[in-house]
Amino acid sequence: MGNESRRLRRHLAGLSAASGLLAASCAPPITGDQSPSATLFAASSTRVVNEELTSLASDAGVELRINTNGSSGLISQLSEGAQATALITADGATMKKALDQGLVVAPQAIARNTLVMVVPADNPAGITSIRDLTEQTRLVLCDDRVPCGAASSSLAQVNGLKLSPVSLEAAVGDVLGKVVNGQADAGWVYRTDAVAAGDSVRVIEIDQSERFPTTLWAAPTKQAAGGNDAQALMNILQSPAFAADLASAGFLPLDAGVAQL
Template identity: 40%
Template sequence: MSRQGHGRDSAGRFGWAPLSGATTAVVGAAVMALALSGCGTGGGGGASGENTTLTVYAAASLTESFEDLAAQFEENHPGVDVQLNFGGSSTLVTQLQDGAPADVFASADQANMDKAVDADLIDGSPSIFAGNTLTVAVPSGNPAGVTSFEDLAGDDVDVVVCETRVPCGTATQKIEDLTGVTLDPVSEESSVTDVMGKVTSGQADAGVVYRTDVKAAGDSVEEVEIDRADQVVNEYPIATVKSAGNADLAREFIELVEGPDGQARLAEEGFRSP
């Protein structure tokens, strides 16, 4: 955003030649490209031609499992192309509100699904398809010797959490309330990915994240379980989007996610069944 603006500023100062015929051609081509890409993202329609596109908006934590499930869905539905768009749940809701074409929306928390429901974007009522619980991630080798959630309150432990305004931070606050342990974090990140980044790079001694994040990080982190984590479950709702071009296909995709194959794949990533 602002980066590009500055790039232009400096380009001016490097003494680029004023607009020439060639430049005009380049600009023209760029405009054409923009227009064409605009057409390409139409998606969702699928009435014409053989290929039908099913567009799925899903929380970033679902990336690995949904990519596999989408591949399976395409295999079972020849001619269907599943387009996946992963992002923070609140970002996805904003995109949906702005009229982005989607058939299925899978949120990482109830609050963002509620926002979508309130904005009249959802067809029917959402159902819960998975749950995620918190855990503690420490860099491999556990340099600060963390053995419990209580240890995180120690002065010599640099702990990173999510800010309370984002779902993982709200959940962390609930764990603090439950256990009576008050954390004094060195950073309150805006996403769980940023918390993981600080842990995997060894910047922080520990981070409060989701179990699925620890699974996805593999060997770069170790897990220290939280005793009462089961009492704070973050539920993942899924629903058909009202503007869906393929309501039937959307429902079939949701059935796959909620069915045995979907649940097994999600469990591999550390999700719990609802």
């Protein structure tokens, strides 16, 4: 199959497992008698690289499980006692909340993302611009409490738009799912979601989107920090190989000005 079919297959798999656990096969141990075992709590936008990440982990001898959800939902799970080795959030503001709550230590920026608008492939509402959005448009956005929603609100404001979404979702994957399934005329999602969806959607640029990029941050959880499992997982998340996978999925490289929360 071609790259488009592979991306769509990966996207659909990610949607079906949006809040589940993915397990990588266990490779022979690097050292000692047992391979590192890690659980990653990862923002919904990163589900497009779950396949590549689990493969990298397997190659490194790390048994990896991935819990994919909205960034705010992941923090709630951690604050309620859920066990994880590391956390990836879709923006710095959400990671700072986790840091302030004592849930993580030493966050590291790993990539950037921007928003686009997507419509179904057949575009039944005939939308060609954000200026075509009306009260009659079945528009789906992320909730303001998650990074994609906060970025959407900023973009709407700077573009002078008064949007009337029919639904606000807790994870960007749910926004994309409603567009792909024909339950929405349009949705605002990350560029990486549009890349993963392939020919199942049309992409429409959002004016000034480049002014409001979101930055992926990764950090070991406080409960796991200093352990071999956390170090092994953070090594993978900051590796050139994973950076290349992120770039292939549509994530942008870091700017010099995003190294601090």
